[in-house]
Amino acid sequence: MTLAAWLGYLETLHPKPIAMGLERVASVARRMALRIEAPVITVAGTNGKGSTCALLEAIHRHAGFRTGLYTSPHLSRFNERIRIGGIDATDDALIEAFEAVESARVGNAPDGGTPLTYFEFTTLAGLWLFMRARLDVLVLEVGLGGRLDAVNIIDADVAVVTSVDIDHVDYLGATREAIGREKAGIFRAGRPAICGDRAPPHSLVEHAQAIGAPLWIAGREFSWAASGAQWRYAGPGGSRNGLPYPALRGTYQLANAATALAAIDANRARLPIPAGAVRDGLVNVELAGRFQVLPGRPTIVLDVAHNPHAARVFADTLGAMGFHPRTFAVFAMLADKDIEGVVAAVAARIDDWYIAPLPGPRGAPAARIADALRAAGVSAASIHACDDVADAFAAARDAANETDRIAAFGSFLTVAAALDAARARR
Numbered sequence: 001m002t003l004a005a006w007l008g009y010l011e012t013l014h015p016k017p018i019a020m021g022l023e024r025v026a027s028v029a030r031r032m033a034l035r036i037e038a039p040v041i042t043v044a045g046t047n048g049k050g051s052t053c054a055l056l057e058a059i060h061r062h063a064g065f066r067t068g069l070y071t072s073p074h075l076s077r078f079n080e081r082i083r084i085g086g087i088d089a090t091d092d093a094l095i096e097a098f099e100a101v102e103s104a105r106v107g108n109a110p111d112g113g114t115p116l117t118y119f120e121f122t123t124l125a126g127l128w129l130f131m132r133a134r135l136d137v138l139v140l141e142v143g144l145g146g147r148l149d150a151v152n153i154i155d156a157d158v159a160v161v162t163s164v165d166i167d168h169v170d171y172l173g174a175t176r177e178a179i180g181r182e183k184a185g186i187f188r189a190g191r192p193a194i195c196g197d198r199a200p201p202h203s204l205v206e207h208a209q210a211i212g213a214p215l216w217i218a219g220r221e222f223s224w225a226a227s228g229a230q231w232r233y234a235g236p237g238g239s240r241n242g243l244p245y246p247a248l249r250g251t252y253q254l255a256n257a258a259t260a261l262a263a264i265d266a267n268r269a270r271l272p273i274p275a276g277a278v279r280d281g282l283v284n285v286e287l288a289g290r291f292q293v294l295p296g297r298p299t300i301v302l303d304v305a306h307n308p309h310a311a312r313v314f315a316d317t318l319g320a321m322g323f324h325p326r327t328f329a330v331f332a333m334l335a336d337k338d339i340e341g342v343v344a345a346v347a348a349r350i351d352d353w354y355i356a357p358l359p360g361p362r363g364a365p366a367a368r369i370a371d372a373l374r375a376a377g378v379s380a381a382s383i384h385a386c387d388d389v390a391d392a393f394a395a396a397r398d399a400a401n402e403t404d405r406i407a408a409f410g411s412f413l414t415v416a417a418a419l420d421a422a423r424a425r426r
Contacts, residue, residue, distance in 0.1 A: 003091040006098045014117045020148040025120040031104040034127050038135040044142035044183045045162030047310045048256045052162050053141045055260040059281030063273045065136035070126045072143050075416045082126040084133045097125035123150040145172050147185020158266045159186040162196040165309035180204035187213040192266035196259035224258035233258050237265035246282045249291040250317040289415040297402040303409045308341035318349045324405035326351045328396040333410040335364040339372045347376045354384045354392040358413050389417035
């Protein structure tokens with residue numbers, strides 16, 4: 001089968017798109033004899049984990065280490081999720097890995113084998129490729145939560161929680177304490193745990209203490225501070241002064257960079273990172289869809305912000321940009337997200353809203369989004385319903401002058417569609 005055919009097939013293997021638990025995925029991993037020899041850094045968090053993973057990959061690569069990176073979801077191509085040595089996995093490599101997982105999943109079972117979700121299956125495929133790649137370090141991004149996420153079948157040498165806020169309440173709980181407990185599930189006894197949240201939930205701290213995981217908390221064991229055109233970091237491994245700002249936009253990225261440096265500090269005995277590699281990694285890191293500003297006019301900003309915490313940061317960063325007469329939103333979200341909370345966080349920064357449904361059963365209808373906008377006080381004249389994100393982007397682009405700004409946000413799916421539309425337009 002082609003890669004596209006495989007990906008379509010994987011969506012049929014489990015009746016639910018998300019099924020929390022490790023028993024099924026761990027049983028297939030055992031049959032595959034999966035074993036990771038390289039040091040593993042596992043990264044969880046409500047927001048910031050993708051940026052932190054990208055920073056960890058970039059810094060380790062500039063230090064000369066062979067890296068593996070597993071992230072999700074992807075923007076343009078599935079291959080983006082599995083990177084070895086900074087290069088996306090090829091179709092052929094992925095197909096070979098899928099065949100290995102399928103063989104172990106089915107085995108000799110007469111009932112079709114162990115049911116796996118799309119994410120579980122693809123996680124096993126990534127681990128199989130990483131096992132064969134002779135890596136120096138592996139960075140794994142948690143998909144959802146931590147304790148019951150498929151990547152947690154691998155014991156982290158360093159576990160990172162970037163932030164804890166409200167998201168995925170149907171699976172993780174409706175409070176920071178409940179969510180923090182789930183994210184702390186990636187911690188391991190006797191191994192460093194890093195928390196980039198300055199005020200972590202008590203549940204996270206208590207879990208680390210209960211299992212004996214040394215916990216480093218932002219503002220306590222490590223810190224950072226801006227100093228003009230540079231910034232400085234201080235942690236258990238010492239201070240790093242005169243650092244360049246990360247190439248990722250937004251002052252909030254300093255928190256993600258400092259959290260990545262804390263993880264590097266925790267692993268310094270096995271993987272020492274020289275100062276030059278830190279600087280090179282910071283200035284060369286790339287990550288699409290995190291306050292990504294496209295070249296040209298009008299200014300086009302893409303951000304995957306899809307919960308109130310991320311939306312507040314997104315709004316603040318929009319406010320810190322230069323003056324634009326008008327800002328047009330291209331906005332679509334999943335129905336199981338806090339649409340009202342996201343709208344409330346960003347509404348003051350937007351003049352006109354071009355809204356659209358997202359494809360699939362989880363996509364929120366445009367009418368639902370319009371209701372949330374009106375509830376936030378947005379006038380009906382400023383709300384423009386479109387058939388899909390591509391149409392919404394085209395309409396916003398036609399309405400905008402060269403000095404205006406278009407902000408596409410609300411979901412990875414929104415950003416992916418807007419990015420495709422922008423490329424086609426230029």
